Amino acid sequence: MDKNGIIEMVKDYRIAIYLILTIASVIIIFPHPTPTGIETNLQFGLDLDGGSWLQLEYQAIVVKYKSEMTIDKFIPALKEKIEGEVLQVDEDTLEIRKGLSEEEIRNIFSDLDTTLISYTPGVTKETANDIKRIMENKINSLGTQDAKVYVITGLNGISRYVRIEMAGVSMGQAKELVGKQGKFETRFHTTGNDTVHVFFGDSIQSVANPSQTPPNSDNWGVSFVVTPDAAENLRQIAISSGAVRKPEGHNLDMILDDEVVFSAPLSPDLAAELQTKATTNLLASTGYGIEGQEQAKLLEIHLRNGALPVEVKVAGSGAVSADLGEQFKFWCVITGICALIAVGISVLVRYHEPAIVLPMVLINASEVIILLAITSFFLQLDLATIAGLIAVLGTGIDQLVILTDEILFEGKVPSPNLYVKRLKRALGIIVASAATVFIAMLPLALMDLSTLRGFAIVTILGVLVGVIVTRPAYGRIIMAILSK
Amino acid sequence: MEFFNHYIRTSSPLKLCIIPLILLIVSLVSLGLTTLETGLPVYPGMEFQGGFGVSIITKDTPDQIISSFQEYPLVKVEEGINNGKYLKFGPMNDAMVLALTKKIEGTYTDAKIDQIGSSFGRTLQDQAGFAILISFIGMAIVVFLIFRTIVPSAAVVISAFADMAMTAAAMNLLGIQLSLGTTAALLMLIGYSVDSDILLTSRVLKRKGTFDEKVSGAFRTGIIMTTTTFGAIFAMWLVSWIGGIEIIHAISQVLLIGLLFDVMNTWLTNVGILKWYVNEGKGSLQAKHRGGV
Numbered sequence: 141m142d143k144n145g146i147i148e149m150v151k152d153y154r155i156a157i158y159l160i161l162t163i164a165s166v167i168i169i170f171p172h173p174t175p176t177g178i179e180t181n182l183q184f185g186l187d188l189d190g191g192s193w194l195q196l197e198y199q200a201i202v203v204k205y206k207s208e209m210t211i212d213k214f215i216p217a218l219k220e221k222i223e224g225e226v227l228q229v230d231e232d233t234l235e236i237r238k239g240l241s242e243e244e245i246r247n248i249f250s251d252l253d254t255t256l257i258s259y260t261p262g263v264t265k266e267t268a269n270d271i272k273r274i275m276e277n278k279i280n281s282l283g284t285q286d287a288k289v290y291v292i293t294g295l296n297g298i299s300r301y302v303r304i305e306m307a308g309v310s311m312g313q314a315k316e317l318v319g320k321q322g323k324f325e326t327r328f329h330t331t332g333n334d335t336v337h338v339f340f341g342d343s344i345q346s347v348a349n350p351s352q353t354p355p356n357s358d359n360w361g362v363s364f365v366v367t368p369d370a371a372e373n374l375r376q377i378a379i380s381s382g383a384v385r386k387p388e389g390h391n392l393d394m395i396l397d398d399e400v401v402f403s404a405p406l407s408p409d410l411a412a413e414l415q416t417k418a419t420t421n422l423l424a425s426t427g428y429g430i431e432g433q434e435q436a437k438l439l440e441i442h443l444r445n446g447a448l449p450v451e452v453k454v455a456g457s458g459a460v461s462a463d464l465g466e467q468f469k470f471w472c473v474i475t476g477i478c479a480l481i482a483v484g485i486s487v488l489v490r491y492h493e494p495a496i497v498l499p500m501v502l503i504n505a506s507e508v509i510i511l512l513a514i515t516s517f518f519l520q521l522d523l524a525t526i527a528g529l530i531a532v533l534g535t536g537i538d539q540l541v542i543l544t545d546e547i548l549f550e551g552k553v554p555s556p557n558l559y560v561k562r563l564k565r566a567l568g569i570i571v572a573s574a575a576t577v578f579i580a581m582l583p584l585a586l587m588d589l590s591t592l593r594g595f596a597i598v599t600i601l602g603v604l605v606g607v608i609v610t611r612p613a614y615g616r617i618i619m620a621i622l623s624k
Numbered sequence: 625m626e627f628f629n630h631y632i633r634t635s636s637p638l639k640l641c642i643i644p645l646i647l648l649i650v651s652l653v654s655l656g657l658t659t660l661e662t663g664l665p666v667y668p669g670m671e672f673q674g675g676f677g678v679s680i681i682t683k684d685t686p687d688q689i690i691s692s693f694q695e696y697p698l699v700k701v702e703e704g705i706n707n708g709k710y711l712k713f714g715p716m717n718d719a720m721v722l723a724l725t726k727k728i729e730g731t732y733t734d735a736k737i738d739q740i741g742s743s744f745g746r747t748l749q750d751q752a753g754f755a756i757l758i759s760f761i762g763m764a765i766v767v768f769l770i771f772r773t774i775v776p777s778a779a780v781v782i783s784a785f786a787d788m789a790m791t792a793a794a795m796n797l798l799g800i801q802l803s804l805g806t807t808a809a810l811l812m813l814i815g816y817s818v819d820s821d822i823l824l825t826s827r828v829l830k831r832k833g834t835f836d837e838k839v840s841g842a843f844r845t846g847i848i849m850t851t852t853t854f855g856a857i858f859a860m861w862l863v864s865w866i867g868g869i870e871i872i873h874a875i876s877q878v879l880l881i882g883l884l885f886d887v888m889n890t891w892l893t894n895v896g897i898l899k900w901y902v903n904e905g906k907g908s909l910q911a912k913h914r915g916g917v
Contacts, residue, residue, distance in 0.1 A: 312725045455744035456739055456741055464736055470867070527871065530860050533856050568826070576822070579759070583759050587754075
């Protein structure tokens with residue numbers, strides 16, 4: 141092909157779009173050498189970067205019911221019977237924050253002259269989002285590099301699971317962080333080693349972020365608000381034990397799962413205030429400097445931990461060590477290259493013509509590059525996604541073969557008119573098979589079957605990029621080559 | 625290739641379909657039996673059944689591993705390549721799971737741990753089954769919309785179904801378990817298998833020429849498509865085996881089996897039905913102006 145021919149070709153909008161997109165993709169991926177190896181802008185999932193995931197199941201149910209009792213009588217009665225929290229969602233829907241089986245709740249309901257209409261394990265979207273916020277706070281303030289919390293909501297708007305992904309954290313650590321919900325209690329030292337219960341975690345209404353009092357003093361602490369009942373209880377105990385007059389020796393302990401996480405006497409200010417009235421606003425001081433700040437962060441989590449509205453249970457978990465992830469990355473690159481070579485060899489055997497094979501393989505490779513660039517915006521590459529990329533390579537080359545064979549029909553070089561007709565026919569077949577792949581993968585892309593989502597999304601994107609960009613461009617290139 | 629063209633030309637539609645038909649029946653019976661035994665047509669892997677699995681790379685022998693995990697319910701140790709080992713544990717309580725996790729993380733630097741609770745496994749199972757069902761129905765609708773004639777569309781759908789059923793039966797035979805990865809591969813097969821079927825059907829319904837010419841033209845294109853894809857997936861299978869990437873290996877294994885069955889189902893099943901349709905069915909007069917492609 142001469143120089144003019146090439147210029148002519150690049151001016152064709154199909155080729156131009158293809159070239160621009162490919163170059164833009166390389167820029168977006170931005171491979172550049174660093175002292176530790178080659179870095180890119182690609183986002184990797186846990187199985188390539190190392191880290192852990194936890195999938196937690198809420199111990200709660202959402203039910204629809206029909207009751208003979210009035211709401212204001214029914215809900216308190218129900219609360220008492222199940223010994224748990226009940227939240228009214230709408231007129232005939234309740235969120236029951238206890239992991240009851242369908243059988244159990246049906247029996248309880250029938251005792252209360254109520255019929256169970258529908259039963260779904262999980263919580264409402266609102267509760268799920270609250271939990272997500274608390275979890276994010278809890279994990280991220282512990283200095284984990286990169287924790288992501290995903291609320292998984294079913295088509296009916298009820299969330300049954302929450303998934304937490306933490307890069308660079310082992311599964312043991314991850315589970316200690318979030319897997320269990322602690323039991324939080326405060327106890328007050330009366331005389332000697334004797335303590336008395338003050339309030340549980342559920343009395344804590346809100347928790348502020350760690351702060352310095354007074355501002356910029358480097359004296360760290362966490363302020364929190366308790367219920368009026370808890371505040372009154374604290375006042376009574378402080379008075380009866382004599383702590384309001386002599387705070388020393390009467391520490392307030394905060395206990396999480398039988399472990400004392402914070403212990404301090406009442407401040408003179410607070411002691412004085414409690415002599416006259418109860419206060420719901422409390423501040424736990426943790427000390428000065430970096431250590432004080434770290435302590436405050438931990439305490440904040442513990443205080444919040446008591447406030448997680450629904451109990452959770454580990455439904456599934458997994459971890460990949462960073463070393464293994466590194467190896468997987470290496471082998472994935474090798475796999476991709478080998479697949480491309482295999483494709484090149486098979487088409488060379490069939491067409492014996494490097495002028496056809498080279499553009500085919502290049503188009504195929506650039507398709508993967510474009511896909512990688514697109515995924516870097518919103519998808520983490522994991523092993524399943526990479527398998528999807530290679531599968532796309534397979535369908536992609538199939539369609540290039542269909543194009544080539546349609547145009548090369550009976551080995552004749554077509555006239556421009558005939559060429560357009562054949563190209564259209566080939567694109568018809570390609571669009572048809574692309575449509576079926578698209579439909580076949582759509583359910584997986586919409587559902588939340590953990591790792592398979594990426595696989596499906598990549599396959600669908602691959603089909604779209606192929607039909608919209610690379611196949612038309614290839615059709616133009618192959619014509620230029622054949623009419624040479 | 626010549627032999628194949630000759631075979632298609634001289635065989636009656638029934639003769640073309642008989643081998644795939646027998647295989648399909650055998651496959652369906654085998655899937656049925658597995659369903660009676662396990663509740664699923666293919667033996668479920670850990671992801672669908674629940675359990676605790678660990679992949680590690682170690683030079684320790686299985687006996688050494690068994691003795692070092694004595695206090696845990698280690699069910700079996702599988703050996704892979706490159707010193708890869710796969711450990712499967714029975715049910716444990718949360719505290720035990722945590723202790724085991726810490727022990728593994730402390731002992732092996734390149735471990736991959738997966739734990740799935742049984743109720744979560746069931747949720748995944750239900751969703752995966754639902755996904756396959758919806759995908760298949762969606763594909764069938766698209767195919768009918770494309771060709772707008774009953775018999776050729778049904779031929780494509782039947783071939784795709786036969787492909788999946790035979791591949792699933794082969795998975796049971798070869799001991800490949802149903803996991804999230806292999807479910808994805810089965811779904812991908814829908815795409816791969818209709819590729820060549822659509823090519824064949826379009827050529828036969830749309831082009832001028834004799835049936836045999838059109839089929840042999842489609843065959844030349846179709847077989848190169850399948851061998852090229854096979855080449856790419858084979859590379860994926862081989863390298864993932866060497867690199868010990870279990871999920872990619874499982875996906876490529878299922879795709880390879882599926883592609884082999886696809887050759888049979890496209891060029892025997894689908895061709896057979898089309899041949900009947902064009903020669904004896906009502907398609908001979910309509911074929912030239914029907915079809916959306």
